[in-house]
Amino acid sequence: EAGVTQFPSHSVIEKGQTVTLRCDPISGHDNLYWYRRVMGKEIKFLLHFVKESKQDESGMPNNRFLAERTGGTYSTLKVQPAELEDSGVYFCASSWLSALGHNEQFFGPGTRLTVL
Amino acid sequence: DAKTTQPNSMESNEEEPVHLPCNHSTISGTDYIHWYRQLPSQGPEYVIHGLTSNVNNRMASLAIAEDRKSSTLILHRATLRDAAVYYCILFIGNEKLTFGTGTRLTIIP
Numbered sequence: 417e418a419g420v421t422q423f424p425s426h427s428v429i430e431k432g433q434t435v436t437l438r439c440d441p442i443s444g445h446d447n448l449y450w451y452r453r454v455m456g457k458e459i460k461f462l463l464h465f466v467k468e469s470k471q472d473e474s475g476m477p478n479n480r481f482l483a484e485r486t487g488g489t490y491s492t493l494k495v496q497p498a499e500l501e502d503s504g505v506y507f508c509a510s511s512w513l514s515a516l517g518h519n520e521q522f523f524g525p526g527t528r529l530t531v532l
Numbered sequence: 533d534a535k536t537t538q539p540n541s542m543e544s545n546e547e548e549p550v551h552l553p554c555n556h557s558t559i560s561g562t563d564y565i566h567w568y569r570q571l572p573s574q575g576p577e578y579v580i581h582g583l584t585s586n587v588n589n590r591m592a593s594l595a596i597a598e599d600r601k602s603s604t605l606i607l608h609r610a611t612l613r614d615a616a617v618y619y620c621i622l623f624i625g626n627e628k629l630t631f632g633t634g635t636r637l638t639i640i641p
Contacts, residue, residue: 461628523575
């Protein structure tokens with residue numbers, strides 16, 4: 417079974433440009449999460465989709481970040497315009513939607529974003 | 533979010549058992565105790581979870597205190613590939629994971 421995949425693995429852009437990160441979750445996983453780690457800090461939650469709906473976007477830093485999950489499959493995270501402080505590693509994770517509520521999350525390898 | 537406390541770092545010799553402690557004195561009755569680890573240059577990886585009873589899987593064991601205010605992740609025979617940052621996380625499920633600083637485990641050959 418394929419795991420969570422993310423594209424691109426690395427992205428280097430200049431301040432003010434736009435970047436779109438993509439995440440393909442494990443097939444059948446209704447939960448999809450975005451996290452990020454900026455340099456020297458802890459991994460922080462950004463937002464959570466259940467199917468195509470945003471369940472929790474409390475971690476989105478500002479309105480320069482836009483996440484979508486059309487059709488409830490893959491997700492994109494767009495940063496427009498990018499700022500220097502957006503540099504970091506962006507992780508996507510997915511999990512089954514479980515009534516028991518202790519389901520594990522499967523993480524992708526991350527996208528390393530560098531804003532110059 | 534319920535908080536956990538872990539040592540910043542630990543060292544262990546290769547092929548010896550490793551006991552990684554976690555304190556979670558404010559745990560609620562519905563919180564599961566999850567452990568994840570992050571190997572260098574990879575995304576976090578699920579290790580094990582439990583609620584009240586001790587748990588075993590192919591990767592590790594989880595020992596949970598009777599009052600549930602602490603737990604210990606046990607790697608029975610550490611290898612160099614177990615060098616990683618280990619995170620103890622209280623988790624209800626279908627929600628976000630809240631990562632702390634974790635414990636950086638170094639394995640000495």
